[in-house]
Amino acid sequence: MRSPVDHLVIAPILLPLAVGAFMLLLGERRRRIKMALSLGTVAALLVISMALVAIANTPVGDRWSSLIVYPLGNWPPPFGIVLVADRLSALMLLVTSILGCAALVFSLARWHRAGPRFYTLFLFLLTGLNGAFLTGDLFNLFVFFEILLAASYGLVLHGSGTARVRAGLHYIPINLVASSLFLVGVSLIYGVTGTLNMADVGRMVPALSSPSLVLFEIGAGILGVAFLVKAGMWPLSFWLPTTYAAASTPVAAMFAIMTKVGVYVILRLFLLAFGEEAGAAAGFGAEWLYFGGLATIVFGAIGVLASQSLQRLGGYSVLVSSGTLLAAIGTGNSAVISGALFYLVVSTLAICAYFLLVELVERGRQAGADVLAVSQEVFGDPDDEIEDEEDEVGVAIPATIAMLGGAFVACTVLLAGLPPLSGFIAKFAMLSALLNEAGSIKPDDWAFVILLMLSGFITLVAMSRSGIRALWVPSGDEIPRVRAIEILPIGALLFICVGLTILGGPAMRYMEATAQVLYWPQVYAQDVLGTGAPVRVPSEAAP
Template sequence: MNHLLILPILLPMFVGSLLLVSGRWLSEGMQRTLALLATLALLPLALWLVAEAHLGLLQVYALGNWVAPFGIVLVLDRLSALMLLVTALLAVLALGYAVRGDDARGPGFHALFQFQLMGINGAFLTGDLFNLFVFFEILLIASYALLLHGGGAERVRAGLHYVLLNLLGSSLFLIALGPIYGIAGTLNMADLAREVANASYDQAPLLGAAGLLLLLVFGLKAAILPLYFWLPRAYAAATAPVAALFAIMTKVGVYAILRVSTMVFGIEAGLLTELLEPWLWPLSLLTLLLGVIGALAASSLHLLLAYLVIVSVGTLLAGVALGNSQALVATLYYLMHSTWVTAGMFLLADLIARQRGGKGTRLEAGPALLQPQLLGGLFFIGAIGMAGLPPLSGFFAKLLLLDAAAGSREALWLWPVLLLGSLGSLVALSRAGSVLFWRAGRVMMGSAERDHGRLLACAALLALSPLLVVVAQPLSGYLEATAEQLRAVELYQQHILPGGPR
C-alpha cells in the first residue's frame, strides 16, 4: 500500500490537534506559520496524487490492513485526486488571506481550519458510505464553529439555521444507511454496486427509497431546491476566508451525488438503473433559475455571491443529470472554475467592504474607494467568469455543457435555462458593479484599508480562471479519462474487492 495516500487526512488531523492543545502557549505567529506550512504541504502532495491517478490505476488504502468490504478503505482515482488539488489550492489562498488578521477575530481558527480540511479530504478519498458520513460530520462540526468565528448577531442567526438543518441531514443520512446495510450487508460503495445490481424485486423498492433519501441528504449539503434556504445568509454572514473555503462545501455534496449516481445507481444497477437522474434533472434547472432570481433581488454583494453559488450548484447538477461522458467533462471543468472564482469574489467583496466603511457591501451609494481601478478590474474579471462570458473558463465550461446536450430532448430545457441564468447573473453583477464603482462619492473613508497580502490572495484565485483556459487542452484529456473511469464500475470492484466483480 502507498502510505502517502492517507496523508491528506492525517496531516491536517495532527496539525489541527497540535494547534488545539497548544493554542494557549504558542504565539499567534507560530500558529500561523504552522498552519500555513501544513496547508502548503497539501499542495505538492495533491499534485503528486494527481500524477499518480493520471496513470489510470486505482490505488486502494486499507486501514489496519483490513481489506474491503469489511475494512475501511480509501480510494484514489482521477476524480478524488482532482478534488484534493482543487481543495488544496483553495485552502492555501484562503488561509493566506486569513493570516492578514481575520484569523485573530476569535480563538481556535487555525485548528478548525485544519479539521475542516481533514473532513473535506476524507470525504473525497473514502470508498465507504458510512465513513463518508463520518467525514461529513467532521467537516460540518468544524464549519459550525468557523461560521461563528468573529461573533455577531447576524452570524449567530445564520449559524443556528445552518446547524439545525445539517443536524437534520445527518440524522437522515443514518436513517438511509440502515436499510441499505440491512439489505445489502455492506456500505462499501464498490461492493454495494454489486449488491444493488443483483437486488431482487422485493428488495429494490426499499433500496430505491434509501437511495432517494441519500439524494435528499446530499442535496441538503449541495444546497439544491428546496433545501438551499440555509446557504445565502450563512455564506453572506461568514468572514471572507471562511466564505472562500465554503466555496468547496457545496461541491462536496455534488461530489457525493456524482459518486453514488455513477457507481451505486449507475447504468449497471439492475432494477435501480439511473435511479437519481429523473429527480436530478428538474431539481437542477429549478435550482439554477431560483438562484438567479435571488441574485437579482440581493441587497448586498455578499448575498449576491451566495445566490450565485446556488446557480453554480444547479449548473453542476444539470451536467450530472445528463450523465454522458461529455457532460461529466463539462461538469468537472465548471466545478474547478466555479470553486476558485467564487472564492476569489468573496475575498474581493471583503476588500471592497474594507474601503466603504459602514456601507460594507450593501448595494447603495457609498464613499469613494481607495483603489477603484484595481478593485474594479478584479471585479470585472470575476463578473465575466461567474456570468460565463468569453474568453474565461466559465464560458468554455457552459459551452461544453450545452454541446453535451445537443441533439437530445434535454437540450430544449437546458439551453434556455442556462442561457437565461447567465444573462440574469450578468445583469445582477452589472448592477452591483455600477453601484459599487460608479455611484461612489468623491470622499474616501479615513478608515479605508489597503492590504497587498489580501489583494494578492484574491487576485491569485481570480487568475485561475484564465489559467484554466490556457491549460484547457491537457486538462480536458484528464477530465475525459476521469469521466470514463467513473462509469467503469467493474474497474473499481476489481481493485477494491477481493476476487473482483462477480
C-alpha cells in the same frame, strides 16, 4: 508490500488532523507558531494533492489512469476500511487545497484574531473535506462528514456578531437533521446489502430482488436528500445565501467547496449504484436531479438578480453553480459531466475569489451602500449587523481601485461564462455535448440549454450593476485600505482560472477521462475489491 507513494493517500487526512490536534495544546498567545504550522500544513497538502493528480493522470497499460487503494490495517475490502484516490477524488483534493491556501493566507491579515481556535477549526475542516473525498465506504463518509460539519459550526460563528449567530442558528439544526437522514439512509442500505463499501454496494445492486430493491432505493433516496441539503438544491437551499453572506470572509470563501461535497457524493454514488449495469435500478433519481437542478438554477438566478448586497449575490451564485452541476449529472451524458467537472473547478475558484474580493470592495464604503433606500427603510439590511472588527486595515494605494475593479471584472466574466476565460469553456463544453448528441436533442435538454445561457446573462447584469455601484460611481467613500497579503490570494485564484483558459485542452482531456472512468463502475469495483473478485450476492438473493 506497499510503496511509499501509496501512503500519500492517507497524508491529506492525517496531516491536518495531527497538526490541528497539536495546536489545541497551544495557548491563543502563540499565534505565530500556529500561523507557521498552518501555513506549512496547507502548503504540504497542496503539494500532496498535485502529486496525487499526477499519479491519477498516469496511464497504466491500456488504462487511462492509475488508482490507488489504501486498505487501513491491511484488512481487505469490503470488510476493512479503505481509502481510494482516483481521478475525481484527486481533483477535488487539489481544488480544496487551493482554496485552503487562499483562504488561510487572506485570514492572516486580521481574521485569525477574530475568534479562538481559528487555525484548529480550519485544519479540522480540511481533514473532513479530504476524508470525504478519499473514503471508499459509507461509514467513514459519515465520520468525515461529521468532522467537517463540526468544524464548520465553529467557523460559521467565527468573528461573533448578531447576523452570524442568527445564521448559525439556522445552519446548525439543518445540518444536524441532514446527519440524521444520513444515518437512516445508510442503515437501510446496509440492512439490504450487508456492506458499506461503495464499490461493493454498486456490485450488489443488480442482484437485489424486487422487495429489497425498493428498500435500497428508499435508503438511497434518504441518503440523497441529506447530501442535496448540503449541495443546496431547491427547495432545500433556503439557509445557504444567508449563512454564506453572514460568515466571515475567509470562511465564506472556504465554504465555496462545501456544497461541492454533496455534488461529489451524489455523482459518485449515482454512477456506482444506478449506472447502466444496475439492472432495474438504472437511472434511479436521475429525473429528480435534473429537474431539481433546473429549479435551483432558476431560484439562484432570481436571487442573484434581486440581491442588493454583494455578499448575498455570492451566496446565490453558489446555488446557480450547484444547480448547474446537479442538472448535468441528471442528464446521464458523460460528455456533459466532463464539461460539468471543468465548470465545478472554475466556478468554485471564482466564487472563492469573489468572496475574498467583496470584503476589500466593501471596506471603503459605508455600511448598506448596496441596499436601496426604500428597501432599507422597509426591510432593513441584515448584513449591517456584522460588525467590523477593525476600523482601519491595510494601506490605501493609488492603484487599489484599479486592482479591485479588474479583479471584479474577471470574477464577473468567469461566473457569467463569457469568453475568453475558462468559465466560457466550461459552459461551451456542456452545451456542445447536449447539442451534438446523437439524434435530435430531447425537449427536456432544451430547458438546460436555455437556463444555462439565461443564468449567465442574469449574472452578468447583476454583477455589472453591483460593480458599477461599488467601484465606478463617484462617491465620498474613502479608498479601501488593502494589504498585499489580502490581494495576493485573489490574484492567485484568478491566475489559475486564466491558466485553465490557456491550458483548456489538457484540462478538458483530464475531465473527459475522469467522466469516462466514472461510467465504468465495474473497473472501479475490480480495482477496489481486487482484480477478478467474484460478484457477491446478498443473502436474501442467494438460492
